[in-house]
Amino acid sequence: MARPSKPLISREAAVLASIEIIDTEGLEAFSLPKLAKHLGVRAPSLYHHFADKNEIFTEIARYIAGTTVATPRRRPGPDWPEFFVALCLNFRQSILRHRNAAPVLLQHMPRDLFVPTYEDTARFMLESGVPIELHVRILDGMETLAIGAVLMEAMRAPSTKSTIFPNVDAASQPILAEALASNELTQKKLFEETVRSFLHGVIRDHM
Template identity: 50%
Template sequence: MESLMARPDKPLVSRSAAVLAAVEIIGAEGLDAFTMPRLADEFGIRVPSLYHHFRDRDDVLLAVVRYVAGTAVATSEVVPGPDWPDFFVALAMNFRRSFMSHTNTAPLLLRYRPRDLLPGGYEAAAAFLKWSEVPVALHIRILDGMETLLIGAVLCEDLNPAIAADNSFHSCAVEPGSALASALKACDLSADAMFEGKVRAFLLGVTQMVGSS
């Protein structure tokens, strides 16, 4: 019913300010607490004022995930060539860092996939692979796999902060002297290093698929 209410002649708040406020509300109070009335209250305005910029709550959430994912795309100094995996590692680290610093936004990736929000970024990534002379048959495998890996990683860490600890297996009941206990003792990587290792392992695995069906 709110969307049918008359809008004021001039917007009382900017779109960018509303998106940033939505990010703050979601971070502090959670996704379920975020509503159009709650956002309007943040600015001391009525809900119809928000309809200058957004159709409804879903439209605001779309803008939020586009903002968080977009801020993760940073210019990399890596140039096309044999070190092309470093380019994707940098993007992956930025993506993870952005969603981890914007609490409670990761679940939005289940509804709004980056490929649908930032098509220009995927075109740039495909062009980078082409200029790096990575076989074109691998491009979609890399782009699709990277997205799946990133969404899974940030969802796990966002929904269960314990997973973001230096060694997430420490929360498990591990028998002393077991193989898992030995493996944990031998692993001294930080959460960032573990994540980077996953990305590099994936990229290495894909590149070894040259010529496979």
């Protein structure tokens, strides 16, 4: 399709409008004609900025999982794991703010999305006394843990402490039912403690 001679909208405006449509109407409702109508332009105007819908989805994933995630302000030191805990909680908050877009993130999140920030993060760990031979294990592990846990949570209905594992039958699964009844952690707190346990475990296993 031929591109119009002059762009009528910005790339960022199109991404933000796409997220708004997905947030309010659901992913199934999203289409390029609907996006164009939402922006008050004709569909060919979108081709100034995007080759196709997949490219829009990639930029949606980049925005939600990258641009909107706040980096914690923390000095290097012995409590360095708390930097990662705070960062992962910020990541979780950004994703869950746009639950309808979770399938987009699952399929279109760029593999190298976080790599540009890893040099600064590695420097932070080095200045905190974390052995450099553990950096890749920590960075890769945190990426895998955070993305996997948060996207899985985003694609499910919001849960309470008692429904973290849904449809548990006390008669046929009595131990699991008792464990759920004894659990005092919310989904957010479980995620936080899982991140913290992973980081302390890496250091403990290295000793």
